[in-house]
Amino acid sequence: MKKKLLVTFLILILGLLYxxxxxxxxxxxxxxxxxxxxxxxxxxAFITAKDSSMIELPEGHYLFSQxxxxxxxxxxxxxxxxxxxxxxxxxxxKQGAEGVRISNCNNIxxxxxxxxxxxxxxxxxxxSDFVVMRNIRSAWTGKVSTENGAYAxxxxxxxxLLIEGCEAIGSSDAxxxxxxxxxxxxxxxxxxxxxxxxxSENSSRxxxxxxxxxxxxxxxxxxxxxxxxxxxxNVKAYNNHIYDNNIKNFGVKGSIVSxxxxxxxxxxxxxxxxxxxxxxxxxxxxxxxSVVSYEIYVPPKNKKKKKKKPLRNGLRQVEEDYIQDxxxxxxxxxxxxxxxxxxxxxxxxxxxxxFGLLWIMKNxxxxxxxxxxxxxxxxxxxxxxxxxPEYKICVKNNGKINFVAMDAGNDFEKFSNDLDDYECDVEFxx
Amino acid sequence: xxxxxxxxxLFLLLIFFGCxxxxxxxxxxxxxxxxxxxxxxxxxxxxxxxxxxxxFFKGKxxxxxxxxDVYMYELNNSLFSDYSFKKRFIYLPEGKKMTYRxxxxxxxxxxxxxxKNFYYPNDFRNPEAGKEIIETRLLIKEKNYNWKTLSYVWxxxxxxxxxxxxxxxxxxxxxxxxxKKQNLNYIIPNQTQCKSCHMLDKKITPIxxxxxxxxxxxxxxxxxxxxxxxxxxxxxxxxxPKKDARPKFSVWDEESSGSLEDRAKAYLHINCAHCHNxxxxxxxxxxxxxxxxxxxxxxxxxxxxxxxxxxxxxLKFSIVPNEPEKSIMIYRYNxxxxxxxxxxxxxxxxxxxxxxLLEEYIKSL
Numbered sequence: 001m002k003k004k005l006l007v008t009f010l011i012l013i014l015g016l017l018y019x020x021x022x023x024x025x026x027x028x029x030x031x032x033x034x035x036x037x038x039x040x041x042x043x044x045a046f047i048t049a050k051d052s053s054m055i056e057l058p059e060g061h062y063l064f065s066q067x068x069x070x071x072x073x074x075x076x077x078x079x080x081x082x083x084x085x086x087x088x089x090x091x092x093x094k095q096g097a098e099g100v101r102i103s104n105c106n107n108i109x110x111x112x113x114x115x116x117x118x119x120x121x122x123x124x125x126x127x128s129d130f131v132v133m134r135n136i137r138s139a140w141t142g143k144v145s146t147e148n149g150a151y152a153x154x155x156x157x158x159x160x161l162l163i164e165g166c167e168a169i170g171s172s173d174a175x176x177x178x179x180x181x182x183x184x185x186x187x188x189x190x191x192x193x194x195x196x197x198x199x200s201e202n203s204s205r206x207x208x209x210x211x212x213x214x215x216x217x218x219x220x221x222x223x224x225x226x227x228x229x230x231x232x233x234n235v236k237a238y239n240n241h242i243y244d245n246n247i248k249n250f251g252v253k254g255s256i257v258s259x260x261x262x263x264x265x266x267x268x269x270x271x272x273x274x275x276x277x278x279x280x281x282x283x284x285x286x287x288x289x290s291v292v293s294y295e296i297y298v299p300p301k302n303k304k305k306k307k308k309k310p311l312r313n314g315l316r317q318v319e320e321d322y323i324q325d326x327x328x329x330x331x332x333x334x335x336x337x338x339x340x341x342x343x344x345x346x347x348x349x350x351x352x353x354x355f356g357l358l359w360i361m362k363n364x365x366x367x368x369x370x371x372x373x374x375x376x377x378x379x380x381x382x383x384x385x386x387x388x389p390e391y392k393i394c395v396k397n398n399g400k401i402n403f404v405a406m407d408a409g410n411d412f413e414k415f416s417n418d419l420d421d422y423e424c425d426v427e428f429x430x
Numbered sequence: 431x432x433x434x435x436x437x438x439x440l441f442l443l444l445i446f447f448g449c450x451x452x453x454x455x456x457x458x459x460x461x462x463x464x465x466x467x468x469x470x471x472x473x474x475x476x477x478x479x480x481x482x483x484x485x486f487f488k489g490k491x492x493x494x495x496x497x498x499d500v501y502m503y504e505l506n507n508s509l510f511s512d513y514s515f516k517k518r519f520i521y522l523p524e525g526k527k528m529t530y531r532x533x534x535x536x537x538x539x540x541x542x543x544x545x546k547n548f549y550y551p552n553d554f555r556n557p558e559a560g561k562e563i564i565e566t567r568l569l570i571k572e573k574n575y576n577w578k579t580l581s582y583v584w585x586x587x588x589x590x591x592x593x594x595x596x597x598x599x600x601x602x603x604x605x606x607x608x609x610k611k612q613n614l615n616y617i618i619p620n621q622t623q624c625k626s627c628h629m630l631d632k633k634i635t636p637i638x639x640x641x642x643x644x645x646x647x648x649x650x651x652x653x654x655x656x657x658x659x660x661x662x663x664x665x666x667x668x669x670x671p672k673k674d675a676r677p678k679f680s681v682w683d684e685e686s687s688g689s690l691e692d693r694a695k696a697y698l699h700i701n702c703a704h705c706h707n708x709x710x711x712x713x714x715x716x717x718x719x720x721x722x723x724x725x726x727x728x729x730x731x732x733x734x735x736x737x738x739x740x741x742x743x744x745l746k747f748s749i750v751p752n753e754p755e756k757s758i759m760i761y762r763y764n765x766x767x768x769x770x771x772x773x774x775x776x777x778x779x780x781x782x783x784x785x786x787l788l789e790e791y792i793k794s795l
Contacts, residue, residue, distance in 0.1 A: 095768060
């Protein structure tokens, strides 16, 4: 009898464990394709396009063995017959890492088409000014996997950039990734099945609104990393719907997004002048929204007792030398989170990362709507013992929320749910 | 207890098979060939259509015997392009000159043309015995002081080469130094791809002709000359400083030419630094592999990837001293997957000797 009971009990435990490890299973994107080969004429059009001209791509699913590159052109429009109609596929490409690559251009529009299955990034635009990406579906087909390319839409080192009406699907890094750019609008896009839905990294004067970000590992990331050509600040995100970003992190190890715990709605990391308002942020298993310093990614060291281990998932062991980058500030500041609607249908945090465990131990099992690591810089207090306004974090008018100030720099000693210190306003110009 | 065991095994099996993906993302699908109903472009090229029209060479074109005003030159280190050989020339119209620079590319007068021929000797043990020339690439310094790139693809008969726009592939074969037959699908880059390497701060630029690379011996008129001094004597190079003031790169595969670190730096310079410098196309990565960069962090030591995607290969740093197998640099250089390999273009095969050098270098750090 005893043995039977034991076996039943074990089946139950193993069953539960199985579901905890297995679920959620990875989603797929499987459009029907009948490929055509028009590689040479389309390639020739990209290479020989004159300034102030239009390349019109007819209806069809075109397969390419190499990247389509455009360089050094002005006032060129690349236009498909429609998102569902013109498909540029790079499945199994033999040459080049990108699908479409545009560099050193001025005033370029690419619109009304789909780009799929590049070896690296689907659409990369670099060192260009006045760039429009409009009505583009950029995806990796099949089951979502680490084998997928990194970025679906990847403008980097660009000025005056508009991304609208696009869809980003299946990126093993970020779906829409704006890096080291200035004057950016990201609006009315959808991002799903990516590790990160939308990411603004080291970019400034960025507006992110009217987007739908769901079924990613993390929804919206506003990051500022050390040792790069430029640093980011001044980002507004409003009227976005960010929900159910709970899929397993399938990022490549070593990438910064591979450290994002699944079930994270928003992360603001080490960025100054950030306003998050009038968004709907819902149903995340780890945190709906978080504000953190770069230090949370760095393991504690030189402590007398080496008991503390770096947190799993959340915390990468790299870039401990960020302190040497004197033009970089590792702390968020002038961040305002106000007038958002938070909801959560989940009441047990994801247990595959240390944040979930932290919420169980310190937050009465609740998943926070807003979590702030509260790691403070050494110059946090001014000479007159008042807080430096540069590092102000304000949280206001978000309804009834679960707020957490983690005190992550001091072993969570002063872990607190008290919002009083954070009801303030931040003002900055965009 | 056997029931327990059985259950545990079942559980492990479930997890194991549950995680297996049966897809192969690298399979190339089939595609039906079509032509556009209306032309996608109506641009007719105004460039010179054939290599022979330039009159760079006298006699039989494929012998590549330079005409007057065309000067052969060599570099201490050469970019690895699938084991192809290169014959390099500079054309300077009468009275036009180059001006010496210590670190950057020499300054060329407008009208100068840099000529690089890519070829495979039939037998690497006897390179002069017979060869197949694949393509000739030109860098043309225009009147407005900007550089322009053009390339010409040789016909099978080796009688001439024709203007190349869209690139292509061609089968090449040779007998290697060990007497082994080799062959591969050589990729001829398209017109825009030239710029993937030859860009610096939004302008096209040559890569090879810098003082440290040109500072070597070469044979002119059956005599061994110091290359830079020869140019200076011919009065086509201005401002050459005294011998001991000229930088000289080590030769990556000549141990006597310099320390391991110097040879590795020279190798990385020619193979990587055209993008990985502070003004080049890969500046966003923060990795700088120019010969003159001394900051180890910028050279990759404990530098994490920025936007490498799966190119990072689940590794954390570009270089982990003493651990080449943990260094992204080796992972990417020792790879031919287009989504992973570095450089992104220009090779289809792995440069085993180069990988070995870099591994040795990382082990020494």
